[in-house]
Amino acid sequence: MNNTTRFACVIGLILSLGASAALAADPLSDRLQRSYELEGEGSYAAALAQLEGVRAEGDGAYVLLLRQGWLSYLAGSHADAVHAYRGAISQAPGAVEPLLGLTLPLMASKRWSEAVNACDAVLAVAPGHYLALSRRALSLYSQGRFSQAAIAYAALVQHYPSDVDMLAGLGWARLKEGRSGEARDAFSRALRYAPNHALAQEGLNAAW
Amino acid sequence: MERKRLIIPLLAALSLCSSAGMAAPLVGAAPEGASQALVEAMDAAEHSPEDYAAMTALARQARAEGHLELCLDAWAEAERISGGNFETAAGQVEPALAHGDHRLARRAASEAVALAPDNAAAHLLMAEVWYQAPPAVPRALSHAKWENALATAAELRPDDVAVQCHLGWARLAVGDRLGARRAFVNAYDGGAPCASEGLAETEAAWSSTGGVYTSVLAYPTDANLGSGASLAATGSASYGDLVTVEILGRKSHLNTFDDRGFDAFDLSQSELWGRARLSHRGHGAELLLGTGTLTGDTLQNASAIGGRAWFTRGVTLWGEAARSTYTDGVNTQAAVGVSIPLATHLRFDAGLSRTELRATPGMGAESSGPHLSALLALTATYSRLTLSGGVRLGEEVRPIRLMEPGFWNLDGSIGSSAFVRAAVEVQEGARIYAGYDLVAEENSGLATPWGHVVSIGLEKTIGGRLP
Numbered sequence: 001m002n003n004t005t006r007f008a009c010v011i012g013l014i015l016s017l018g019a020s021a022a023l024a025a026d027p028l029s030d031r032l033q034r035s036y037e038l039e040g041e042g043s044y045a046a047a048l049a050q051l052e053g054v055r056a057e058g059d060g061a062y063v064l065l066l067r068q069g070w071l072s073y074l075a076g077s078h079a080d081a082v083h084a085y086r087g088a089i090s091q092a093p094g095a096v097e098p099l100l101g102l103t104l105p106l107m108a109s110k111r112w113s114e115a116v117n118a119c120d121a122v123l124a125v126a127p128g129h130y131l132a133l134s135r136r137a138l139s140l141y142s143q144g145r146f147s148q149a150a151i152a153y154a155a156l157v158q159h160y161p162s163d164v165d166m167l168a169g170l171g172w173a174r175l176k177e178g179r180s181g182e183a184r185d186a187f188s189r190a191l192r193y194a195p196n197h198a199l200a201q202e203g204l205n206a207a208w
Numbered sequence: 209m210e211r212k213r214l215i216i217p218l219l220a221a222l223s224l225c226s227s228a229g230m231a232a233p234l235v236g237a238a239p240e241g242a243s244q245a246l247v248e249a250m251d252a253a254e255h256s257p258e259d260y261a262a263m264t265a266l267a268r269q270a271r272a273e274g275h276l277e278l279c280l281d282a283w284a285e286a287e288r289i290s291g292g293n294f295e296t297a298a299g300q301v302e303p304a305l306a307h308g309d310h311r312l313a314r315r316a317a318s319e320a321v322a323l324a325p326d327n328a329a330a331h332l333l334m335a336e337v338w339y340q341a342p343p344a345v346p347r348a349l350s351h352a353k354w355e356n357a358l359a360t361a362a363e364l365r366p367d368d369v370a371v372q373c374h375l376g377w378a379r380l381a382v383g384d385r386l387g388a389r390r391a392f393v394n395a396y397d398g399g400a401p402c403a404s405e406g407l408a409e410t411e412a413a414w415s416s417t418g419g420v421y422t423s424v425l426a427y428p429t430d431a432n433l434g435s436g437a438s439l440a441a442t443g444s445a446s447y448g449d450l451v452t453v454e455i456l457g458r459k460s461h462l463n464t465f466d467d468r469g470f471d472a473f474d475l476s477q478s479e480l481w482g483r484a485r486l487s488h489r490g491h492g493a494e495l496l497l498g499t500g501t502l503t504g505d506t507l508q509n510a511s512a513i514g515g516r517a518w519f520t521r522g523v524t525l526w527g528e529a530a531r532s533t534y535t536d537g538v539n540t541q542a543a544v545g546v547s548i549p550l551a552t553h554l555r556f557d558a559g560l561s562r563t564e565l566r567a568t569p570g571m572g573a574e575s576s577g578p579h580l581s582a583l584l585a586l587t588a589t590y591s592r593l594t595l596s597g598g599v600r601l602g603e604e605v606r607p608i609r610l611m612e613p614g615f616w617n618l619d620g621s622i623g624s625s626a627f628v629r630a631a632v633e634v635q636e637g638a639r640i641y642a643g644y645d646l647v648a649e650e651n652s653g654l655a656t657p658w659g660h661v662v663s664i665g666l667e668k669t670i671g672g673r674l675p
Contacts (some may be wrong), residue, residue: 110256144260144290178294178324 028056032067044075062091066098073105081105096126103135107142115139128159134166141173149173157186164194171203183207239275246273253282260289267299276307294323294330301333305340313337328371331361335374346549348490349522351381362391369400376406383520384489385410385448412448414671419443421641421665425462429658430649431469436462438477442667450488456481458614464504476503481613490520496530498608500615506572508535510617516610523548526559530608532615536571539606540564545583553590557598559583563621565605576621579603592633600625603650623648623657641665 031050038047048071056064069084082105088098099122106115119136122129137152153170160166171186184207190200238250249266256262267282280303287296297319304313317337320330335357341350355378362371376391392406421440427433438460446452462475478501485494498512514530524547532539545559564577585598605621608614616622629643645661 110259110262112258112260142260143258144264144286144293144296146290146293146295176293176295178298178320178327178330180327180329 028054028060044071047071048075062088069101078105078109096122100131112139112143137169146173146176162193164190164197168200175203175207180207239278243273245269260286271303276303279303294320298333310342328361328365331357343552347552348549354378355382369395369398373400373402382489415446415669416671417444417667417669419665419667423661423663425661427659432465434463452485454483473505493517496610496613498613502617510534510615512608514608514610528610532608536573537565537567541607553588555587557585563605563607576605579605594631597628621650623650637669639667
């Protein structure tokens with residue numbers, strides 16, 4: 001190695017070390033990293049605590065709120081999760097992920113109308129989004145709006161014909177609508193692809 | 209047990225046309241004796257007021273524990289949350305019936321049928337609603353609706369033998385013995401234990417009925433007519449309730465006075481009537497033939513032919529016509545009417561008849577009519593007792609009463625009349641009749657032109673299937 005080369009390596013090393021030092025010095029990154037580790041250990045409350053008091057702006061503020069929403073949801077603090085996700089949505093109005101995240105605590109707290117609205121908001125930004133469609137269908141079903149749920153499940157089945165969970169959902173919605181014949185068709189289809197699908201089997205038994 | 213509180217919307221009953229935001233909350237308390245499971249279900253419903261599953265679970269738990277009001281409130285709330293669906297409609301029917309709210313049960317069942325017309329369960333619920341119809345609903349109507357709902361359910365679920373059995377009993381109730389038999393046979397072929405009793409019940413068999421009736425009649429204010437009596441005997445044979453042939457013979461006697469008040473000739477009348485009737489599902493037709501010898505100041509022969517048909521769809525519409533031929537003239541009559549069930553035990557009958565006598569020249573009679581007469585009657589049935597009463601308003605000439613055939617061979621026309629009847633089944637197949645008729649002699653010139661007829665009778669049916 002000649003001197004020029006050696007110098008360049010030293011400079012590179014210095015720059016690299018400098019960059020690491022700069023990242024390590026960002027409290028948001030550090031806290032986020034620690035929260036990932038604690039989440040991995042299942043310590044959701046502790047992970048959430050890591051983010052308390054952190055000040056961030058711009059993208060950082062958005063990520064912080066998104067992360068708080070997720071961890072609050074995992075910790076079972078659904079109201080906090082909703083609050084955090086709504087904050088994230090206001091930070092990034094066109095983003096899909098906070099809207100999608102918002103559906104989770106809403107569904108967990110059985111706020112089905114709001115969950116449907118959140119799913120609709122996702123679909124407005126990302127039409128055909130599978131998770132939004134499936135959560136919307138489940139939310140409608142959970143409200144007892146079986147006709148609408150059946151339409152939603154049928155649309156999903158059209159796009160994902162082998163999705164046995166959606167087939168089972170379609171079957172149950174049809175069954176609750178009193179349309180036993182169509183329910184049996186859906187359950188039978190699901191059981192053809194997944195013979196041990198418990199929900200489909202239970203539905204088929206109920207449909208007779 | 210600690211009393212729990214639950215938010216139940218006040219407007220739940222109007223939930224079909226309400227939105228979630230319109231419901232006014234009503235704070236309710238857990239019923240006395242509520243189980244832990246019910247309390248938990250109430251907690252869940254209170255915590256998640258928008259959760260349909262929580263509300264239906266509460267409804268079911270409340271029903272299981274016999275808390276019908278709470279159950280119905282929860283179903284109504286589930287209906288509000290969901291906007292109404294087949295499950296909320298169907299779910300309300302049974303508890304509403306158990307609670308005695310037939311109107312709600314009927315609304316819910318109608319809704320279930322409307323939402324899932326191809327679902328046999330919906331029609332079975334409707335059948336149950338009509339089967340449990342309150343007494344204020346005429347039985348003819350409720351039975352017809354019951355049978356209709358079951359027939360639809362049986363069409364949708366042809367292999368369900370239990371439905372066939374229910375259908376058999378419903379058809380029997382509406383007078384469709386043949387249809388009932390078919391349903392029970394279907395059930396039997398499907399291996400249903402419930403079919404045996406129905407098959408035995410619908411086994412067609414001949415029955416025979418015999419009866420004797422006697423009447424005393426008097427015209428106390430008529431200077432020329434005195435008093436008299438009649439004796440009648442009937443015999444009939446029926447095949448199930450499909451075919452009936454009947455024969456009736458009557459001998460009547462009435463003494464008369466001349467213008468000075470002395471005994472004059474006796475009016476004597478011998479009649480023989482035959483009837484053949486076909487009936488099915490409340491519809492039917494019959495043919496009536498009669499002949500008679502009428503002895504008074506002259507000898508007359510009389511004959512009559514008449515027919516009657518009826519059709520039932522909720523109410524029974526009937527029509528009849530008869531022609532009777534006497535030595536001194538020919539009488540024609542026609543009538544139409546309706547029989548309306550007002551309630552389970554009460555029926556109203558109305559009819560309008562037209563009678564006309566065309567005298568044979570030179571035989572002493574005068575042509576009369578056409579005359580119109582209206583019939584209004586009420587019949588009440590309770591257990592083994594039947595009471596009826598009615599009036600005939602207007603004028604008639606020599607009418608043939610097809611239900612109680614006889615030659616009313618009076619020279620003049622008869623005016624308004626009133627009657628009461630009573631029949632009681634004193635033992636299975638044995639009935640006693642009693643009746644009183646008050647008949648006005650039209651154009652008699654009498655201040656009180658009334659004739660009185662008191663009748664009693666006894667009938668006994670042997671064999672066949674007794675009603």
